[in-house]
Amino acid sequence: MIWLTWRQHRLQAAYLLLGTLAVSAALFPIGRAMHSAFDNDGLAECLRTNGNPEFIRPAEGMGCGEFADLFMGRFGSLLPLGILLVLLPMLVGLFLGAPLVAREVEQGTHRLVWTQGVSRLRWATTKFGLITLFGLALAAGYAVLLTWWIEPLAAAAGSRLEWLVFDLQGVVPLAYTLFAIALGIAAGAVSRKLLPAMGITLAGFVVARVLVAWLGRPRYQEPIERRISVVTDRLPNELHGEWNLSSGVYDASGRQIVANGNRYCPPEALANDRAPGVCDPTTYNLEVYQPAGRFWTFQWIEAGIFAVLAAALLAFAVYRVRNRIS
Amino acid sequence: MSTALETRGLGKRYGRNWALRECSLAVPAGRVAGLVGPNGAGKTTLLHLAVGLLRPDAGSVRVLGDTPETGLPRIGFVAQDAPLYRDFHAADLITMGQKLNKRWDSGFARDRLTQLRIPLDRKVGKLSAGQRAQVALALALARQPDLLLLDEPVASLDPLARREFLQVLMGGVAEHGTTVLLSSHLVADLERVCDYLIVLNESRVQVLGGVEDLLATHKVLVGPRRADRAGPVAGVATVIRESHTDRQTSLLVRTHGPVLDPAWMARDLTLEDLVLAYLAEPSSGSLPGPDRLGIENGMEMTS
Numbered sequence: 001m002i003w004l005t006w007r008q009h010r011l012q013a014a015y016l017l018l019g020t021l022a023v024s025a026a027l028f029p030i031g032r033a034m035h036s037a038f039d040n041d042g043l044a045e046c047l048r049t050n051g052n053p054e055f056i057r058p059a060e061g062m063g064c065g066e067f068a069d070l071f072m073g074r075f076g077s078l079l080p081l082g083i084l085l086v087l088l089p090m091l092v093g094l095f096l097g098a099p100l101v102a103r104e105v106e107q108g109t110h111r112l113v114w115t116q117g118v119s120r121l122r123w124a125t126t127k128f129g130l131i132t133l134f135g136l137a138l139a140a141g142y143a144v145l146l147t148w149w150i151e152p153l154a155a156a157a158g159s160r161l162e163w164l165v166f167d168l169q170g171v172v173p174l175a176y177t178l179f180a181i182a183l184g185i186a187a188g189a190v191s192r193k194l195l196p197a198m199g200i201t202l203a204g205f206v207v208a209r210v211l212v213a214w215l216g217r218p219r220y221q222e223p224i225e226r227r228i229s230v231v232t233d234r235l236p237n238e239l240h241g242e243w244n245l246s247s248g249v250y251d252a253s254g255r256q257i258v259a260n261g262n263r264y265c266p267p268e269a270l271a272n273d274r275a276p277g278v279c280d281p282t283t284y285n286l287e288v289y290q291p292a293g294r295f296w297t298f299q300w301i302e303a304g305i306f307a308v309l310a311a312a313l314l315a316f317a318v319y320r321v322r323n324r325i326s
Numbered sequence: 327m328s329t330a331l332e333t334r335g336l337g338k339r340y341g342r343n344w345a346l347r348e349c350s351l352a353v354p355a356g357r358v359a360g361l362v363g364p365n366g367a368g369k370t371t372l373l374h375l376a377v378g379l380l381r382p383d384a385g386s387v388r389v390l391g392d393t394p395e396t397g398l399p400r401i402g403f404v405a406q407d408a409p410l411y412r413d414f415h416a417a418d419l420i421t422m423g424q425k426l427n428k429r430w431d432s433g434f435a436r437d438r439l440t441q442l443r444i445p446l447d448r449k450v451g452k453l454s455a456g457q458r459a460q461v462a463l464a465l466a467l468a469r470q471p472d473l474l475l476l477d478e479p480v481a482s483l484d485p486l487a488r489r490e491f492l493q494v495l496m497g498g499v500a501e502h503g504t505t506v507l508l509s510s511h512l513v514a515d516l517e518r519v520c521d522y523l524i525v526l527n528e529s530r531v532q533v534l535g536g537v538e539d540l541l542a543t544h545k546v547l548v549g550p551r552r553a554d555r556a557g558p559v560a561g562v563a564t565v566i567r568e569s570h571t572d573r574q575t576s577l578l579v580r581t582h583g584p585v586l587d588p589a590w591m592a593r594d595l596t597l598e599d600l601v602l603a604y605l606a607e608p609s610s611g612s613l614p615g616p617d618r619l620g621i622e623n624g625m626e627m628t629s
Contacts, residue, residue, distance in 0.1 A: 108409035117427035119397035
């Protein structure tokens with residue numbers, strides 16, 4: 001079975017490996033440049049000396065925002081590239097997972113291979129297992145590279161928990177890849193045709209990823225709230241790593257004055273208040289956020305969700321192969 | 327006499343339609359059985375049930391004494407259109423067989439393909455349909471099966487390739503006394519090679535028996551014109567088809583003894599005529615009695 005799997009899939013494997021290497025070759029120099037700029041152009045130095053506290057006093061020194069802005073001015077345009085990079089696991093599902101059962105059935109060769117001396121269960125477990133392992137190996141390389149690559153960008157942008165940034169590093173890329181492959185295999189075992197299987201994989205991957213990231217991720221743990229008076233000389237440090245879910249300005253009775261925004265008045269501004277009521281000291285900013293320290297907890301929770309989904313899909317595919325395809 | 331393939335009340339349903347129903351039959355070991363019927367009669371369904379690709383919705387099926395399950399040794403199968411991995415070389419397919427089967431004769435497959443001048447180092451997608459069918463057959467035979475099932479093996483072949491395929495098949499199974507069940511919607515393909523016949527029609531078994539027995543017990547009787555569905559003729563069990571001209575009546579009948587009435591002239595008929603007559607009359611059938619098959623037969627008998 002191992003020989004057969006290799007003989008059948010070596011071309012796909014080679015193409016995927018080449019593709020991964022090509023992407024790595026393109027990303028590597030950019031990553032080098034980002035790390036070098038981060039380390040040498042003042043941002044790393046600044047964060048080290050000011051200790052990157054939760055609050056900063058702009059009056060006593062400006063924090064590191066200016067260095068971060070400088071860095072983002074140079075590399076911030078790379079962030080949209082993340083949209084392409086998060087889709088890479090899906091490609092593995094499309095080109096490795098979807099054809100596994102679908103092409104076999106489409107060409108009728110399942111009737112050749114299943115009537116040899118191995119049971120369908122063994123055929124399915126060996127092939128699914130080996131293909132999944134190969135996909136995971138690719139994903140591991142991808143995850144290591146991107147974790148390193150995105151690190152300075154995440155630090156300068158503010159939070160590792162932020163959309164797209166979270167999705168490209170740590171353990172979740174492996175879970176997404178596992179899920180994409182399992183989805184491809186299961187879609188093929190249902191549709192029995194390659195093109196519909198690829199369509200289902202594409203749509204299913206995007207929908208599952210968006211739903212989990214959008215509905216699930218902000219709620220993996222109860223978010224934290226902090227209230228900061230409008231009149232203050234201590235501002236939240238945007239580089240501290242909180243993942244801001246919402247912010248707004250409220251008056252003393254709890255009524256929202258400003259949605260999706262903050263308002264800060266330095267204490268000395270109260271003396272010459274030209275717009276009365278704007279800097280009312282009883283009004284406060286309410287921020288709801290996930291703290292940076294939860295990064296790994298969130299990584300494991302999200303990876304767990306997709307791993308469980310993948311396991312269910314694979315079990316379903318094995319069932320289909322054993323009982324529903326002839 | 328042992329039985330290579332046996333089904334009892336076997337049925338398979340797709341949604342609300344029965345692709346095969348109340349199918350009871352037995353293929354004795356050592357026979358070369360033809361499975362004949364029009365397209366959609368349930369031939370492929372029966373073969374897939376026999377190799378374990380499908381599971382029955384009713385009744386049971388046993389092959390070589392076992393309940394079918396994919397991966398069983400001793401059973402060879404060539405599916406319809408002889409599917410092969412088209413980007414594999416024939417030699418790769420032989421290696422595959424060796425890796426996937428405990429019982430496997432690579433030398434046999436290689437020799438056979440060499441004899442047929444089929445290149446081992448060319449992608450099978452580039453071979454002709456006839457050559458691909460031969461490769462599929464060689465792979466099935468290399469498993470050294472005791473029971474070999476072939477689904478429409480010659481349907482896509484030209485007449486010359488058909489003849490060659492069947493020759494190779496018969497040569498291959500003669501050595502080991504392999505039981506063969508091959509399906510076709512054309513009787514003519516099978517006439518030369520089969521000594522046992524199963525006719526499936528409209529999802530049911532219609533005719534079952536040894537070819538010699540069937541030919542010996544079916545006759546065309548020609549006699550003077552008589553009324554349609556007139557009285558019985560001595561020695562005739564069933565009239566399957568009746569046709570009249572102005573002066574003559576001819577009956578295609580199943581006999582249960584010699585027809586001695588001098589008014590009738592008995593003539594032998596070909597297997598093809600026999601099958602076509604039955605297929606045209608789905609309500610009639612020729613099945614061995616329950617005693618001969620040793621099983622309860624689900625089919626209603628017309629005699």
